[in-house]
Amino acid sequence: MEKKEIRIGMIGYQFMGKAHSHAYRDVPFFFDTKAKPVLKAIAGRNEEALKEAAEKMGWESYETDWKKLIERDDIDVIDIVTPNDSHAEIAIAAAEAGKHIIIEKPLALNVEEAKRMYDAVKRNNVIHMVCYTYRFVPAVQYVKQLIDGGRLGRIYHFRANYLQDFIMDPNFPLIWRLKKEIAGSGSLGDIGAHSIDLARYLLGELEEVSAMTETFIKERPVGEMTGGLRARTSSNEMGKVTVDDAVAFLARFKSGAIGTFEATRFAGGNRNKNKFEINGEKGSVRWDMENMNNLDVYFADDEEGMQGFRTINCTEELHPYAGAYWSAGHIIGYEHTFIHLIYEFINGVVENRNPVPNFEDGLKNQAVLAAIEKSAEDKSWEHIPSYLPESLMN
Structure with missing residues (x-):
């Protein structure tokens, strides 16, 4: 058929x-x-x-x-x-x-x-x-299973860093990503938004934030993107950078957990260091996108003398999505996260159901981004307001 x-x-x-x-x-x-x-x-x-x-x-x-x-x-x-x-x-x-x-x-x-x-x-x-x-990395999906299954117990900490360095050169052009009227925000919305979404996906909604931002290079030569994160200067004219180069913020989750977040495009030597660590009463996990197939796991009930982080390669058939590819240990890459997302989207269209993350998640993430910007501007703790019916805010 x-x-x-x-x-x-x-x-x-x-x-x-x-x-x-x-x-x-x-x-x-x-x-x-x-x-x-x-x-x-x-x-x-x-x-x-x-x-x-x-x-x-x-x-x-x-x-x-x-x-x-x-x-x-x-x-x-x-x-x-x-x-x-x-x-x-x-x-x-x-x-x-x-x-x-x-x-x-x-x-x-x-x-x-x-x-x-x-x-x-x-x-x-x-x-x-x-x-x-990044929700669709098998290792991240497996973390979600561990948390939902109670293997980590009550969660205390979410610690996230998203570090890049592609705009550190002061002569790197003023591309659209560095203009507030086009991008909305800088490292916050470009890469920090990923950390926020992962935090919400794994631990639930954030309640309040306290943030600071910084723009290290205030002016750049006017230019344009040429593919990927590459760009070229298109004019001798200088233009003002109107977004953040770096952001750091603290967060409280509705669950009672606390979070620390950092996103920057000025971390030399880090091409795409998207990582997080979660600490719970029964164990911890840590993950790094630059080594995306591996997950470091610690369980508090391991026998004495054998305790500590172990590294598992999330390519076994039981790991989410991994069974569609190769034998265990034959790693997959960045492009496969898009395949997983498109798989969920196509099936959602056929079944007339919204897959996640959808526009509800997008709006919730946008609310967090706005609260972070307001906190940095006002130097205050900011509550995350609800823009959705209460039934959708859980």
């Missing part, structure tokens, strides 16, 4: 566009999805680059106007991988057109936009998902 097709339209085509395209193409190879994703069309502004990207990544066609893509009858899903300032306009238009939506993080520039996006998908009854991909 031939599988149902889900026809994808993607807006944007660079760093995340490449990762998403790869996932759509590979997910049916590794997983028994309930429908087959079909790469119908991508949209962008540069026709020459767009045509090249479509051919290279396997898309059937392209549009130079994203609004035309949304209007097409042969598109079921709109995948949004554009800079943050366009998320709200595109997502709301897609929802009003009855298209299902998958979108890169953070959800929006601010809470007001995120709330309008959430209202739009709920009003139009479309499936929605936000690409917080």
